[in-house]
Amino acid sequence: MNRNLNRRDFLRLAGAGAATAVLSGCTARVHTAPEDLATHSRSNTAKKPNFIIIFCDDLGYGDLGCFGSKKHRTPNIDRMAAEGMRLTSFYVTSGVCTPSRASLMTGCYPRRVNMHEDSRGEWVLFPVAKKGLNPDEITIAELLKRRGYAMACIGKWHLGDQVEFLPTRQGFDYYYGIPYSNDMGSEQRSANPPLPLLRNEKVIEAPVNQNTITQRYTHEAIRFIDANKDRPFFLYLPQTMPHDPHHSSENFRGKSANGPYGDAVEEIDFSTGEILKALKKLNLDGRTLVVFTSDNGASGNYAGSNAPLSGNKGSTWEGGMRVPCIARWPGRIPAGKTCDELASTIDLLPTFAGLAGTRPPTDRIIDGKDIRPLLAGEKGAKSPHEAFYYYYRQQLQAVRSGRWKLRLALKRKTGRRKGEPDHAPPFLYDLTIDIAETKNVADAHPDVVGRLTALAEKAREDLGDINRPGKNQRPAGFVANPKPLILSKQHD
Ligand code: MG
Numbered sequence: 001m002n003r004n005l006n007r008r009d010f011l012r013l014a015g016a017g018a019a020t021a022v023l024s025g026c027t028a029r030v031h032t033a034p035e036d037l038a039t040h041s042r043s044n045t046a047k048k049p050n051f052i053i054i055f056c057d058d059l060g061y062g063d064l065g066c067f068g069s070k071k072h073r074t075p076n077i078d079r080m081a082a083e084g085m086r087l088t089s090f091y092v093t094s095g096v097c098t099p100s101r102a103s104l105m106t107g108c109y110p111r112r113v114n115m116h117e118d119s120r121g122e123w124v125l126f127p128v129a130k131k132g133l134n135p136d137e138i139t140i141a142e143l144l145k146r147r148g149y150a151m152a153c154i155g156k157w158h159l160g161d162q163v164e165f166l167p168t169r170q171g172f173d174y175y176y177g178i179p180y181s182n183d184m185g186s187e188q189r190s191a192n193p194p195l196p197l198l199r200n201e202k203v204i205e206a207p208v209n210q211n212t213i214t215q216r217y218t219h220e221a222i223r224f225i226d227a228n229k230d231r232p233f234f235l236y237l238p239q240t241m242p243h244d245p246h247h248s249s250e251n252f253r254g255k256s257a258n259g260p261y262g263d264a265v266e267e268i269d270f271s272t273g274e275i276l277k278a279l280k281k282l283n284l285d286g287r288t289l290v291v292f293t294s295d296n297g298a299s300g301n302y303a304g305s306n307a308p309l310s311g312n313k314g315s316t317w318e319g320g321m322r323v324p325c326i327a328r329w330p331g332r333i334p335a336g337k338t339c340d341e342l343a344s345t346i347d348l349l350p351t352f353a354g355l356a357g358t359r360p361p362t363d364r365i366i367d368g369k370d371i372r373p374l375l376a377g378e379k380g381a382k383s384p385h386e387a388f389y390y391y392y393r394q395q396l397q398a399v400r401s402g403r404w405k406l407r408l409a410l411k412r413k414t415g416r417r418k419g420e421p422d423h424a425p426p427f428l429y430d431l432t433i434d435i436a437e438t439k440n441v442a443d444a445h446p447d448v449v450g451r452l453t454a455l456a457e458k459a460r461e462d463l464g465d466i467n468r469p470g471k472n473q474r475p476a477g478f479v480a481n482p483k484p485l486i487l488s489k490q491h492d
Helices: 003-014 019-023 036-044 077-081 097-106 138-144 210-227 257-282 345-355 447-462
Strands: 048-056 084-086 150-154 174-177 197-199 201-204 233-238 289-292 323-328 338-341 387-393 395-401 404-407 425-430
Touching: 019 084, 019 338, 048 097, 048 257, 077 257, 077 289, 077 323, 084 233, 097 138, 138 233, 138 345, 150 210, 210 233, 210 257, 257 289, 289 345, 345 447, 387 447, 395 447, 404 447, 425 447
Parallel strands: 048 233, 048 289, 084 338, 150 174, 150 233
Antiparallel strands: 084 323, 174 197, 197 201, 289 323, 387 395, 395 404, 404 425
């Protein structure tokens, strides 16, 4: 990466000025002397930013105080939002864990990397799965590792439980966590092995004591940050909570106004506060981008909230795939701003690549886009996506472009509202005035329906649809003889 590009990157991210200009957001005043820019540019080259992604499991759009929750006390995350930016049209690419996580790791739609469902007909991977994220994919971790980053994944992986697919084989130096969902142990499903906790590639506890899992992830995360304070690092912290069954440690159990679910959310808030405190103490605030978000919407079966959105986890309604997102980087991301432009987890790979002075892979299609202009609060910055696609398993069910969302004409196997006909005609919603998708305006906007229908057809050709392979899909990884992850007596 040459100096010109770094200088341009800096200008773009910092809104062409120093911290004062960034803080003034859309009305950035340019007053930085050229030599200052050169200094910044050099230091930017020398000191690559750290990245932290806190990725909750099944946390809904309306579950945080800063996103409207009246039930949960989330003072630390609310402060994070006040010091950073709320992204209010931030999407995951699937309503469930495995496909959503495949996208975060690869910057691609799940169908692109063939992780949209398991080979056994399940939507997500279950223990002892033959399938996993193909080791030939270049993960966000591998990309940053090549730039000299220290890498840790602490938490739920869910992209394959065979050794070939574990985080340690996908770019992370260190792994600590439960490798799949916390309801997949023998306690809930007797055919499965007891729920394992791994350190790197070894099971160190089974079944894992889930009461202390958020606490232990937090300690591990802070230990990793502390050990790598003098070099660039990437910490991926996919929390096991608040996925069912809901657990929390003694200080939080029974303390929220929303049962075990609320307790788990409030402990995640505490955990986030501890991590931000550690950054401040180590003087890393100014060079660490922290992103807090969720892997999909809240389930309709428990106490989570996707308000004011319709639908739940697993659906292609906004409540299934639009998630709360906060990005914080003091001095670089304007404080207290809200960005309502469409962005997605697939954008994090190209964005982080740019910030680390590299590029996304060029030998394959990457669906994500660089969203640095949005994060910098640049005046007039627009979503880089002409269209965003909502897939349910194999099926393309909706497309969004700008303010419009079209639910496609299809034989709906699921995601159907009560009373909705089996062969529903296309429904068009204007999300800027109808975020809850209640008023079909298709008849008034046939031109928009036509344009979005054409975009959907482009996706079908490229990524595929039910019983229709896409032209540009890549294979997932497979092993012939998967083995269960069980406690070994020889572990250390
Ligand atoms: Mg999930």
